[in-house]
Every structure is written in C-alpha cells, then in structure tokens.
Amino acid sequence: MCGIAGVYLSARDAQPERARLERMIKAIAHRGPDGAGFHLEPGVGLGHARLSIIDLGGGAQPIHNEDETVWISYNGEVFNYIELRKFLEERGHRFYTHTDTEVIVHLYEELGDRFVEELNGQFAFALWDRRKRRLLLVRDRTGILPLYYSQVDGDVWFASEVKALLASGRVRAAMDPDGFDQLMTFWAPLAPRTVFAGVSQVPPGEMVILDEQGMHRRRYWEWQFPDQGALRRAPAAQLQSELHDILADATEIRLRADVPVGAYLSGGLDSSSLVALLKERVPTTLQTFSIGFDDAGLDESAHQRSVVSHLDTVHNHVQCSLADIAGNFVRTITHTESPILRTAPSPMQMLSGLVRGSNVKVVLTGEGADEVLGGYDIFKEAKVRHFWAQQPGSRWRPALLKRLYPYLDFTSDQSAAYLKEFFGVGLSQPDQPGFSHLPRWTTTAQCKLFWSDEFRARVTGDAPERLRAALPADFGRWHPFNRAEYVEAKTLLPSYLLSSQGDRMLMANSVEGRFPFLDHRLIEFATRLHPRYKMRVLREKWLLKETMRSRLPAGILQRHKQPYRAPDAAAFLGAHTPQYVKELTSEATIRSYGYFDPGKVSRLIAKLARSKVPAARDNMAFIGILSAQIWHATFVAGQVVE
Amino acid sequence: MADALHDQIRAFILENYLFTADTSALKLDDSLLGRGIVDSTGMLEIIFFIEEQLGVKVKDEEMIPDNLDSVNRIAAFVESRRKAA
Numbered sequence: 001m002c003g004i005a006g007v008y009l010s011a012r013d014a015q016p017e018r019a020r021l022e023r024m025i026k027a028i029a030h031r032g033p034d035g036a037g038f039h040l041e042p043g044v045g046l047g048h049a050r051l052s053i054i055d056l057g058g059g060a061q062p063i064h065n066e067d068e069t070v071w072i073s074y075n076g077e078v079f080n081y082i083e084l085r086k087f088l089e090e091r092g093h094r095f096y097t098h099t100d101t102e103v104i105v106h107l108y109e110e111l112g113d114r115f116v117e118e119l120n121g122q123f124a125f126a127l128w129d130r131r132k133r134r135l136l137l138v139r140d141r142t143g144i145l146p147l148y149y150s151q152v153d154g155d156v157w158f159a160s161e162v163k164a165l166l167a168s169g170r171v172r173a174a175m176d177p178d179g180f181d182q183l184m185t186f187w188a189p190l191a192p193r194t195v196f197a198g199v200s201q202v203p204p205g206e207m208v209i210l211d212e213q214g215m216h217r218r219r220y221w222e223w224q225f226p227d228q229g230a231l232r233r234a235p236a237a238q239l240q241s242e243l244h245d246i247l248a249d250a251t252e253i254r255l256r257a258d259v260p261v262g263a264y265l266s267g268g269l270d271s272s273s274l275v276a277l278l279k280e281r282v283p284t285t286l287q288t289f290s291i292g293f294d295d296a297g298l299d300e301s302a303h304q305r306s307v308v309s310h311l312d313t314v315h316n317h318v319q320c321s322l323a324d325i326a327g328n329f330v331r332t333i334t335h336t337e338s339p340i341l342r343t344a345p346s347p348m349q350m351l352s353g354l355v356r357g358s359n360v361k362v363v364l365t366g367e368g369a370d371e372v373l374g375g376y377d378i379f380k381e382a383k384v385r386h387f388w389a390q391q392p393g394s395r396w397r398p399a400l401l402k403r404l405y406p407y408l409d410f411t412s413d414q415s416a417a418y419l420k421e422f423f424g425v426g427l428s429q430p431d432q433p434g435f436s437h438l439p440r441w442t443t444t445a446q447c448k449l450f451w452s453d454e455f456r457a458r459v460t461g462d463a464p465e466r467l468r469a470a471l472p473a474d475f476g477r478w479h480p481f482n483r484a485e486y487v488e489a490k491t492l493l494p495s496y497l498l499s500s501q502g503d504r505m506l507m508a509n510s511v512e513g514r515f516p517f518l519d520h521r522l523i524e525f526a527t528r529l530h531p532r533y534k535m536r537v538l539r540e541k542w543l544l545k546e547t548m549r550s551r552l553p554a555g556i557l558q559r560h561k562q563p564y565r566a567p568d569a570a571a572f573l574g575a576h577t578p579q580y581v582k583e584l585t586s587e588a589t590i591r592s593y594g595y596f597d598p599g600k601v602s603r604l605i606a607k608l609a610r611s612k613v614p615a616a617r618d619n620m621a622f623i624g625i626l627s628a629q630i631w632h633a634t635f636v637a638g639q640v641v642e
Numbered sequence: 643m644a645d646a647l648h649d650q651i652r653a654f655i656l657e658n659y660l661f662t663a664d665t666s667a668l669k670l671d672d673s674l675l676g677r678g679i680v681d682s683t684g685m686l687e688i689i690f691f692i693e694e695q696l697g698v699k700v701k702d703e704e705m706i707p708d709n710l711d712s713v714n715r716i717a718a719f720v721e722s723r724r725k726a727a
Contacts, residue, residue: 421675421707446678449661600661607658615684 002061003031003049003160003507004073004147006126007168008135008210010154016045020168025049027167028160031075031507037061039071044128044135046073051510053077053257053362055098065105066094069130074101075160076123076145077514079253084118116207116220120253120520124202126158134211141221142368142518143191143204143494146503150199156210161504162196162337166635171199173635175595177458178466180339184447184624185463186437187341188495190470192217195338195631204494221520223489224527225482227474231530239533240547242525247547250519251277254364261514262287262360264351265315266564267303269541269548269556270366270375272311274516276551278364279311287360288313291351293320298565303556310553318354320347325571326578330630330641335508336500337635339628341444341620344566348505356509363506367497368517371489372526374481374534375541375561380404382436382484383535385423389430398423403538433468433475436484437491447621450604452597467491481531568619569608572626580641584629593632596625647696647720652713654691659684670713685710692716698723 005024007016018040025036025047032049039046039062048061054077062073078084081100084107089095093106100121107115108127113136122144127136137158139147149158150171157168165171176197179189189195191203202208205221226232251274255261263278265271265288278286288308292301301317308315325346332346333339355363370376381404388397398420426438434441441464448456467487475483498515506513516522526534529543536542545557572581583589585605587598608614608622633639652668659679660667674680680688688710689700698720700709709719 422681442678443681597661599663603657603661607661615687617681 002051002075003028003164004047004075004124004126005049005157005159005164005168006044006046006073007158008156009043009045012043012133012212015042016040018045020170021045021047023167023169024157024159024164027164030510031160033510035060039064039073039128041130043133046071046126046128048073051361051512053259053512054100056258058097059099059101061101063097063099063101063105065109070105070108071128071130072101072105072125074104074123074125075147076121076125076140077254077256077512078103078119078121078123079256080118080120082256113207113209113218113220122515122518124160132211134209137202137208137210139202139204139206141205141520142489142515142523143498144503144513144515144518146499147202148194148199149202149208150196151215152198156215162194162199162635163334165199174198175632175636177455178461178463180595180628181448181459181461182463182466183339184341185441185445186467186491186495187444188338188491188499190463190467190491191495196635201495222472223486223523224472225478225486226528227477228479231479232528233530233532236533236543236546239529239543243522243543243547246519246522246525247273247516248277250516250522251364252281254514254516255281257362259361260285260287260359261362261364262289262355262358263313264288264363264365265290265304265307265313266366267300267307267556268366268559268562269545269552270369270517272307272366272552272556273369273544273548274364274366275307275311275313276548277516279313286311286313287316287358289316289318289351289355289358289360289363291318291320291347291354293347293566294322295567298567300562303559306553306555316354316358318350320350320566322567322571323576324350325567326576326581329572329626330580330634331508332505333627333630334634335504336627337504337631338500339624339631340496340500341447341624341627342566343568343571343623344564345501345505347566348501349508352506352509352511355511361510362512362514364514364516366517367502367513368493368515369541369544370561371485371493372517372523373541373544374485374531376488377404377561377563378436378440378488379481379484379535380538380540381423381439382480383538385427385435386430386480388424389427392424392427400538430480431476433471433483434464434487436480437487438464443617444620446617447624450596450600450621450625452594455595479531481535482527485527569614569622572622573605573609580630581626584633584641585626589629590625593629593636595628595632601625645717648713648717650695651716651720654695655679655688655713658687668713670717672713673707673711675707675711688716692720696720698727 032051034052035050037048037060046062062071064071078100081103084103088106095102122140124139124145124147148162150165152170157165159165174197179193179195182189192200206217206219208217263275290304293299325343328346384400426435533543590596590598590601633641
C-alpha cells in the first residue's frame with residue numbers, strides 16, 4: 001500500500017508548488033517508504049509515497065496512459081488486475097509496467113466513470129483526465145483505504161491522511177464539534193464528516209468529481225439489501241458450496257504479490273477460517289501473527305495455539321502489557337488522527353510491528369466477516385429486543401439476552417428490572433431506524449457528560465437523527481437483521497475498525513492489510529441471503545461455521561464469539577501514570593483546550609483510581625478524554641507529546 | 643425534604659455518576675434510570691454504597707426501581723429498613 005497527496009487548483013493555468021507537495025508526501029512517508037514520485041502540470045499536482053508490493057522495480061508513480069493525458073496517483077490493490085489487463089490488451093491498450101495501477105488508467109479510458117465498478121480490491125486514488133480537465137477522487141466500496149480532502153480558497157487539497165493536508169500549509173487543524181459528537185455516539189464520525197473542521201473524507205463506495213463545473217459526489221456502490229420478501233432461501237449444501245467458492249477465490253486473488261504474504265490469527269472463527277484456506281494454498285511457509293494480553297479475560301492465546309497446532313503454521317506472537325499500551329498510545333493517536341474510545345488500536349499497532357519485523361509486508365485478516373456473515377452480539381441483541389417488543393410485558397423474552405451476556409443476571413427482580421430499562425430503550429418503536437443500535441449509542445453518548453458547557457454549545461445537530469436522514473429510501477422495507485447490518489457497515493466498520501483499528505495501525509509500520517471477507521462478491525452474495533443463514537436462532541455466522549466445519553478444530557467452531565478488547569484506563573492510572581497523561585489531563589490543560597469540564601475530569605480520574613473494577617462507560621469516557629487531549633496537542637497545538 | 647441521609651446519597655451520586663459537587667444537577671426525585679445517570683452495572687455500585695456506607699443490606703427482591711431509582715426512594719428504603727431492624 002502507499003500514500004497519495006495532491007491538489008486541484010481552481011485557476012487552471014496556475015502551477016502547483018512542488019515544495020508543498022513534497023512536504024505533504026514526507027508527512028505520510030510511513031505509508032510508502034520505498035520511494036516518492038510527483039507529477040505537476042498547470043491546474044493539478046499529484047504526489048505519491050510508494051510501498052512496493054507488485055512490480056517492485058517498475059511501478060514508480062504517478063502512472064500515465066499511452067499519450068500521457070490520463071494520470072493516476074494510487075494507493076491500494078486491484079486483485080483482479082490480471083484479468084482486467086488481459087481484457088484491455090485485447091482492446092489494444094499498451095502497458096509500460098506490470099502494475100495493477102496502470103490497469104486503472106486504461107480501464108478509465110475504455111469505460112469512462114463506470115471503470116470503478118470493474119475493480120475488485122481496496123483502493124483510494126486520484127485520477128486526472130487532462131483532456132476533460134477533471135480530477136476523480138475515488139475510494140473503495142467499504143472504506144478499507146482512506147482519502148481526505150479540504151477546499152481552501154477554491155483549491156482542493158487531498159491526501160491519504162490528514163497530516164499531509166496540514167503539511168501543505170493551507171489546511172488548519174481544528175475540532176469539528178459535530179464530528180466529535182458523532183464520534184461520542186457511533187465511535188467515529190459519519191462520512192464524509194471527520195473530526196477535523198473543514199476536512200472531509202470521500203465516503204466508501206463514492207467518488208468526488210472535480211471539474212470546471214465545481215465539485216460533486218457520485219455513489220457507485222452500496223450495501224444494498226433486498227426487501228424482506230425477496231430474501232434468498234436455498235438448500236444449505238448449495239449455499240455452503242457457493243460461500244466456499246467465493247471465499248476461496250477472494251483469498252486466492254489476495255495472495256497476488258511479489259513479496260511474502262502472512263495472516264493475522266486471533267483464535268476466532270474468521271481468522272482461523274482464512275488461515276485454513278490459506279494453508280491449502282501456501283502449504284509450508286505460511287506465517288501467522290497474533291497478540292496476547294496478560295489479563296486472562298482478554299487473552300486468546302490458548303485458542304491461537306490450538307489453530308496453529310491444527311494447521312501447522314510458522315507462528316509469531318507478541319505479548320502486550322499495560323505499560324506497552326501507555327507507552328504506545330501517543331503514537332497510536334498520531335496515526336488514528338482521531339480521538340478513540342478504547343485502546344484496542346494500540347495493540348494492533350504492536351502486531352503490525354511484529355509483522356514488519358518478520359520481513360512480511362502483507363497480511364490477510366478476518367475483518368469484515370462479522371458484518372457480512374452476521375457475527376456481532378449487537379445483531380443478536382437486536383433480534384431479542386425485536387422479539388421482546390412484540391410482547392413488551394413478557395418476563396422470559398428479555399431473559400434471552402442472558403444467552404448473549406452470560407454474566408448478566410436475569411434471575412432476580414433487581415437485575416431484570418434494570419436490564420430491561422437498559423436494553424428496552426426504544427422498545428415501543430422497533431421499526432424506528434437505528435433501533436438495533438440504540439442501547440450502544442445511549443451508553444456511548446454518556447461520554448458527553450464530560451464536555452464543557454462552552455463546547456456543548458458548539459454542537460449543532462443530533463447524531464442519530466443525522467444518521468437516520470442519510471439512510472437509503474428502502475431501508476424500512478428491509479429485514480430488521482439487515483437494517484442492523486447496514487448501520488454497522490456504515491458506522492463502526494469504515495471509520496473505526498477499518499481506519500483507527502485497521503489501515504492506520506497497519507500503515508504505522510508500513511504493512512498492507514487485505515480483507516477477503518470484504519470482497520464485494522462475497523458481500524453481494526451475503527446481502528441477498530435470508531438472515532436465517534447468518535444467525536440460526538442465536539448462533540452467529542451459521543453458514544460460515546457449516547462451510548468451515550471440516551477444516552477447523554471443533555473448539556474453534558463451538559467458541560462463543562469473544563470481542564477483541566484491550567485493557568483501557570488501567571493502563572494509564574495508578575503508580576505508573578506516565579507524565580504525558582498527568583499533563584494532558586491536568587486542570588490547566590483541560591481548561592486550555594476547552595473540550596471538557598476540568599472538575600468532572602478530575603472526579604472521573606479519582607473514581608477510576610479507587611475502582612477495583614471500573615465501569616465500562618467510565619473507561620470509555622477516560623480513553624475518549626485522554627485521546628482527544630493527545631489529538632489536540634498533536635494536531636491543533638502542534639506539540640510533540642512525550 | 644432533604645436531611646443528612648438525602649444529602650449523603652445525593653453527594654454519592656453527584657460524585658460518582660455526574661462528576662460534580664453542584665447539587666442543582668440532581669433533584670431528589672429525578673429518575674436515575676430515566677435520566678441515564680446509572681445503568682445496570684452502575685446500580686451495583688449504588689448497592690455497595692447502601693450496604694457499606696449506609697449499613698443496610700439489600701435483598702435480591704428489594705433491588706427494584708421502586709426502592710432505588712431516585713435519591714428520595716433510596717432514602718425512604720434505607721429509613722424503612724433501619725426502622726425495621
């Protein structure tokens with residue numbers, strides 16, 4: 001993978017400044033340490049930082065077509081480039097490299113804006129058509145790769161990361177209050193919004209078109225579900241065979257690289273399934289990578305060892321301590337470029353460091369399987385709450401929640417009364433869009449209690465209302481399960497899991513991630529399926545388990561899904577509190593940055609320090625506050641936090 | 643009517659759930675669940691507080707919103723249990 005940056009100038013004859021583009025590319029050199037390249041002409045400038053994966057010697061970018069009228073600066077991988085190249089060569093196109101990048105240029109010439117529908121992969125790129133004087137900023141379907149832009153005095157600056165926009169010297173960093181409001185509701189802002197005021201992201205599945213008519217967005221792909229009555233049902237054996245074939249091919253084409261490819265192995269169903277399929281294709285040398293925690297409640301090492309032993313991979317493991325999280329957290333936020341509510345990205349950064357240290361540049365991961373094939377507890381929770389909403393007075397219907405959260409106690413009147421209050425939010429309106437996620441949003445939004453009055457006054461919108469307003473017109477006709485999947489695919493997946501916890505933590509160590517479960521053919525297969533094949537009663541990812549049954553140890557297939565978690569506030573508080581935490585959460589700094597109420601923050605820290613088992617929402621609020629303070633110090637105040 | 647018991651309960655909730663000393667932030671009749679001040683795990687902390695700080699044991703069947711969902715209800719519950727003791 002790579003980094004891109006550039007500018008579209010409103011004055012068509014203006015010459016872009018090379019020095020600005022060089023500064024932008026330098027700011028994201030971690031995304032592409034193998035080389036830098038530039039193309040400048042009146043009206044447009046393209047820059048590129050290269051991480052060589054395919055055509056190691058010949059793939060310098062930006063790349064152009066035969067007569068140099070179409071140029072591209074490209075971050076990503078098009079996995080079906082071999083097939084597309086063959087098609088294009090038959091149509092008379094001549095190639096000067098062996099890269100997937102060049103395929104895109106010729107495909108654009110051949111098909112116009114429809115070209116993007118033929119790409120199977122993960123990508124974010126800027127494509128300049130000199131004849132038409134138009135620039136396309138294009139992002140992949142699900143948001144695996146990032147692409148930001150900002151319009152300043154008519155010129156549009158764009159880059160893989162916001163730090164490159166800031167390095168241009170034309171874009172200034174400031175918090176977007178509504179972006180932060182959305183983050184403290186959904187865990188991340190809704191695209192195109194970001195936490196940076198005036199900085200947008202190209203939404204997944206869209207392109208931004210810049211030409212002499214101005215700037216507009218066009219959607220080319222969507223998580224599209226059928227109406228409830230049109231969902232697909234078929235014999236299980238047939239669906240298993242189809243799923244296997246799609247997943248096997250999605251995995252196979254993601255092995256295309258001129259460097260070694262490894263895999264993350266969490267010990268859960270998704271990564272174990274991938275490793276099993278990979279092992280059939282890379283029999284002797286497959287390297288796998290995993291992370292473990294000292295806290296037994298978070299650690300999955302035993303399950304990882306079970307899969308390693310079953311599939312015989314060359315395994316690499318890194319153990320993450322509380323001190324590792326506290327020590328890495330500033331660097332983590334420098335890469336997420338966003339406040340976060342959990343520390344979970346930090347260990348992922350350590351994991352990509354382990355990969356890079358093992359001389360592996362590319363890893364396959366199981367990310368996406370829960371969204372596509374129905375794995376999350378929130379889907380089960382929504383299913384039970386729907387079932388309950390049909391008989392709100394029922395005593396035993398909500399007790400099914402105990403199947404999801406075995407530690408909850410529904411046996412006493414006490415617990416039942418309180419849990420009903422929590423999970424019963426919105427129960428009178430089960431068809432209201434967002435019903436599935438209301439308990440999570442309500443809990444997360446409690447972090448806003450710590451805002452200062454001044455900051456609160458700057459928030460102008462209601463986050464759930466904004467999400468509802470952006471839902472597709474036919475959303476209400478979808479199966480409730482599909483509605484929950486859609487909300488998940490539009491909120492947590494792109495802007496948190498694939499970004500803060502995905503691309504950013506991989507790229508921090510110049511490692512490329514690949515995601516077979518997010519192959520659009522697999523998504524389109526799964527979105528059409530009746531949810532009964534995803535969740536059978538409350539058994540998650542039913543079809544995937546049945547498909548992989550002969551290839552995995554029974555223990556992996558029977559495991560209750562364990563959400564990936566890392567230690568939170570405990571990593572920062574107590575006798576070993578790092579100096580930067582003390583400084584950034586001091587009354588003076590909290591007051592100076594202005595987002596939070598200093599009195600409330602100091603009470604929260606005191607409460608966490610005396611709690612034996614901190615409440616989840618206190619943990620979340622603390623990480624949100626600390627990360628927002630680091631974010632401000634780094635990007636707005638321009639300080640080096642140590 | 644606020645007395646020392648009400649003040650003690652309100653101070654605990656202000657300190658631990660609203661992170662403030664400003665008594666105007668919580669009325670004695672405010673619903674703790676309805677205002678999103680505590681959730682089910684937060685209730686456990688309130689029960690610990692009642693048992694450890696106020697010296698009243700809470701039986702399973704007593705852990706219901708009627709007894710615990712506002713400062714006034716907690717105070718009334720604690721007083722009734724103290725009288726019964």
